[in-house]
Amino acid sequence: MLTMTEAATANPSDPEPKPPLIDPVCGSGSPAIATLERLTVRYPRWKRIYGKIEDCRVLSKNAAEPRCLLIVGRSGVGKTSLIQKYLAEHPPRETATGRVVPVLFAQIPAPATIKAMASHLLEALGDPMPQRGTLDGMTQRSVRLIAACQVELIILDEFQHFIDREKNFKVLQTVSDWLKNLINSTRVPIVLVGMPESVKVLTENDQLARRFMAKERLSPFQWRGDGKDEFIRFLEEVSEKLPLAEKPMIYSVDVAQRMFWATEGRTALVMKIVRSATREALVNNWKTITIRELAKAYTEALVGDDDELTNPFLGPIPPIDAYGRPVRLSQDEPKEQTPKKRFKAAGSASKSDFSSMMKGQAA
Known part of the structure; x- marks a missing residue:
């Protein structure tokens, strides 16, 4: 098994390069790329919340009242991928008696209005004219179609749109009541x-609160206590699932710390970096990905070409404080920053700095 350092120098100097696994221009149809895009890692917290969703669907069938659930989490923690996976495993199907939609999904519009909500549900149910009719008529059609399509669970995303940001964050009571x-x-x-x-x-x-007594929070990984080991195990599972000839060592402690600093433990950002790096390896027929590909992927997938931003995959390992928070490299930054803004520093490491780092890792 090559280390990240050994692999970093091995890929470009392959004595007999093989043809690319995919066409660099038309590679999206490659089985390997398809596997990469569908990749899902079911880590413990993910599985627990997935199970809670399943409980709502299954246990409500014989319950005195429906078991509802609220899932909250910051952007990038994996809410979307969790819901997409659940929908993929409970798809609509056509039967002799009509269309069955076991799980009905809709996004709550912004701003949330009753009519817009009803329209979105009707569209998801296959109504040919989802915006037609009065509010009462649209609501009644929604109820009838939910029964006709044998819907067992409704998932509504973007619940924060029930809060009117233009009116002092006032809760939209009429929509809540609906x-x-x-x-x-x-x-x-x-x-x-x-x-x-x-x-x-x-x-x-x-x-409404009485119907949503069950609440789950999907949080980013942490870099303290058991959270550090959990994050490293997550990266190892990602590594094992990648469609590469050799398992990349993205879960080594030093690379994991760089990844945490780059993403603040948010799974969506981790997967953006890993997918981008893996795509490049597949296009070039490389056996694995190295820290060099991660550095490039970080720039291309997260922050763009900005010379003022420091790349955490280059140079010394970026520090993390005792509370498990990435230490900013500039004291002049505002308190709250996006990953892109947070990496402001003297500039990216030079090639000589990178070479020194790689030698240090090899030692």
């Missing part, structure tokens, strides 16, 4: 997904 009535009318459980501020909707609507 959602409560939809649950009562259909007896179908609903999973709401949104940003952490979504909880405000429930705190200001007691009747």
